[in-house]
Amino acid sequence: xxxxxxxxxxxxxxxxxxxxxxxxxxxxxxxxxxxxxxxxxxxxxxxxxxxxxxxxxxxxxxxxxxxxxxxxxxxxxxxxxxxxxxxxxxxxxxxxxxxxxxxxxxxxxxxxx
Amino acid sequence: xxxxxxxxxxxxxxxxxxxxxxxxxxxxxxxxxxxxxxxxxxxxxxxxxxxxxxxxxxxxxxxxxxxxxxxxxxxxxxxxxxxxxxxxxxxxxxxxxxxxxxxxxxxxxx
Numbered sequence: 503x504x505x506x507x508x509x510x511x512x513x514x515x516x517x518x519x520x521x522x523x524x525x526x527x528x529x530x531x532x533x534x535x536x537x538x539x540x541x542x543x544x545x546x547x548x549x550x551x552x553x554x555x556x557x558x559x560x561x562x563x564x565x566x567x568x569x570x571x572x573x574x575x576x577x578x579x580x581x582x583x584x585x586x587x588x589x590x591x592x593x594x595x596x597x598x599x600x601x602x603x604x605x606x607x608x609x610x611x612x613x614x615x
Numbered sequence: 616x617x618x619x620x621x622x623x624x625x626x627x628x629x630x631x632x633x634x635x636x637x638x639x640x641x642x643x644x645x646x647x648x649x650x651x652x653x654x655x656x657x658x659x660x661x662x663x664x665x666x667x668x669x670x671x672x673x674x675x676x677x678x679x680x681x682x683x684x685x686x687x688x689x690x691x692x693x694x695x696x697x698x699x700x701x702x703x704x705x706x707x708x709x710x711x712x713x714x715x716x717x718x719x720x721x722x723x724x725x
Contacts, residue, residue, distance in 0.1 A: 506658075537715075544704065544717040545659075560712075592658055601647050601666050602708045606658035 504528050508593050508607035515583045515614045523578040523610050525593030533596040534576040535604065536560075536568060538589040545592065551576055583614045617642040621705045621716035628695055629724050636690040636719045638679075638705035646707040648672075648681050648688040653702045653718070662690075662703070695723045 506527045515521055527534065532553045537545040547560030551570040565587060567579045580587060593607040619640040628634060640648070647666045651659040663672035668683035677692045688705060700723045705716040 542717065545715040547712065550712065594659075596713075601664055602713065603647075603649065603661055603664060604651075604659075604708070604713055606651075606660065608658045 506593055506595055506605050506607035508591075508610050510610060511608065513610060513612050515580075515612065517584060517614060519583050520579070520581050521583065521612075522580075523591055523593075523612075524575070525577065525607060526575045527593075527595040527605070528574065529595060529597070529605065530573070531595035531597060531605075532573070534570065535594040535596070536566075536576070536578045537592045537594065538562065538587075539592060539609075540589050548578065548591075580612075583612075585614045588612060588614045617646075617707065617712075617714050619705055619707055619714050619716040621703075622719050624702075624718070624720040625722055626719060627722045627724065630697055631694045632723075634690070634692040634695045634699075634721070636703055636705075636721075637687070638689055638716060639685070639687045640705070640707040640714070641686065642707045642714075645683065648679070649706040649708055649713070650677070650679055650688070650690050651704040651706055651715075653704065655701070659704060695721070697723045697725050699723050 509524045535550045536548040549568040551557045554573045591610045594604045597603045621638040649664045650662040652662040653659045663674040665672040665681035671680045702718045
């Protein structure tokens with residue numbers, strides 16, 4: 503099992519450029535998440551998708567859009583990148599059982615210059 | 616809203632020392648409680664969990680007990696190793712969202 507995969511692993515963008523971060527899970531989970539991790543701030547939720555066809559804003563959604571393409575895939579788009587979006591981005595999916603354990607991808611390190 | 620407070624780091628210990636990382640939370644209802652660990656350059660992975668009051672989660676020598684009366688879930692290990700150097704996140708989880716603490720970085724010296 504691959505678990506949760508993310509592409510790309512690293513990306514450098516210029517201010518104003520756009521890009522899409524890809525995420526896929528092979529565990530048949532309903533819920534998927536996008537987080538950003540900044541030094542000293544832990545993980546902050548950007549968007550989540552409770553099930554295929556639904557998406558909801560998290561704590562820091564401004565400047566981002568998401569698409570739940572199907573049950574497996576959940577992408578994050580930056581339409582016009584800003585230096586404040588320099589961060590490490592993690593995708594996660596949540597188990598179906600009542601413990602709600604989350605499984606994380608390896609992350610994408612994004613730098614916006 | 617729900618929140619979690621965990622011990623600020625970094626924590627620096629010598630090998631074989633005792634580790635405690637404190638975690639307290641506020642949440643509606645009785646969430647499951649998790650400790651996640653992040654090794655350098657990797658994503659988070661589950662270290663241990665407890666799903667109801669008085670449950671003890673354990674893994675790799677780490678333990679934490681779900682204390683409903685004090686809303687705490689402190690992480691302990693009796694004898695740390697250099698390989699335990701990582702960032703540790705306390706996380707109450709319920710519903711569709713899990714709240715992550717800011718993380719505590721642990722350095723273990725040989």
